[in-house]
Amino acid sequence: MTPIACHECDLLLMPLELSAARSQAYCPRCGARLYGCHHDRLEKILALTVAALTLLVTAISFPIVGLDIQGHYAETTVLDAAQALWREERGLLAGLVLLTTVLMPLFELGAVLWLVLPLWRGWRPWGFARVFRLLRLAQPWAMVEVFVLGVLVSLVKLSHLADVLPGPAMACFGGLMALLAALSVLIDPPALWQAWDAARPLPFAGGALRRFRKARA
Numbered sequence: 001m002t003p004i005a006c007h008e009c010d011l012l013l014m015p016l017e018l019s020a021a022r023s024q025a026y027c028p029r030c031g032a033r034l035y036g037c038h039h040d041r042l043e044k045i046l047a048l049t050v051a052a053l054t055l056l057v058t059a060i061s062f063p064i065v066g067l068d069i070q071g072h073y074a075e076t077t078v079l080d081a082a083q084a085l086w087r088e089e090r091g092l093l094a095g096l097v098l099l100t101t102v103l104m105p106l107f108e109l110g111a112v113l114w115l116v117l118p119l120w121r122g123w124r125p126w127g128f129a130r131v132f133r134l135l136r137l138a139q140p141w142a143m144v145e146v147f148v149l150g151v152l153v154s155l156v157k158l159s160h161l162a163d164v165l166p167g168p169a170m171a172c173f174g175g176l177m178a179l180l181a182a183l184s185v186l187i188d189p190p191a192l193w194q195a196w197d198a199a200r201p202l203p204f205a206g207g208a209l210r211r212f213r214k215a216r217a
């Protein structure tokens with residue numbers, strides 16, 4: 001059996017000594033919390049992910065900002081902004097805006113749902129390790145906070161040229177930024193692996209894999 005190291009004082013502990021109750025464990029030397037009840041954590045992750053997905057879809061569908069220049073009113077969404085950049089032959093910038101504010105957050109939230117929803121119901125998700133690795137690779141590319149900061153700076157700079165009205169998407173991106181930060185704290189690899197350990201394999205996963213191998217052979 002592989003020992004677990006306390007993340008605070010590096011004391012090595014055998015999992016058997018810790019997981020008698022399987023709900024929480026504290027380091028006997030320094031008192032640091034080694035893990036807590038994973039079911040509570042999974043519920044919190046799920047609630048935050050559904051809320052974040054709702055905010056992301058709303059943020060994509062509604063205008064980020066409206067400009068009133070001498071009676072002419074114009075407003076734009078993130079997708080319109082990326083399209084405008086594309087038309088102005090700034091394809092790389094358009095791609096980066098789409099990737100960091102829409103595609104990567106969508107992928108991140110989808111991957112979290114894929115991993116956590118079955119675990120919460122007591123099943124092991126298909127391709128857990130692979131999807132988890134992809135999620136950890138994608139996380140640094142979801143940069144909603146950089147986008148929000150960029151929009152705020154441009155709003156201040158534009159405010160003396162035109163009447164600038166922040167749109168509903170701006171508030172949604174603000175909320176999304178906070179939820180993604182909270183999710184990155186809650187998604188703790190040891191806790192998810194512990195939940196995976198306690199879960200059962202999906203009933204059809206083994207059969208599907210055998211059929212796939214048979215078809216390839």
Ligand SMILES: [Zn+2]
Binds near residue numbers: 030032
């Ligand atoms: Zn310790």
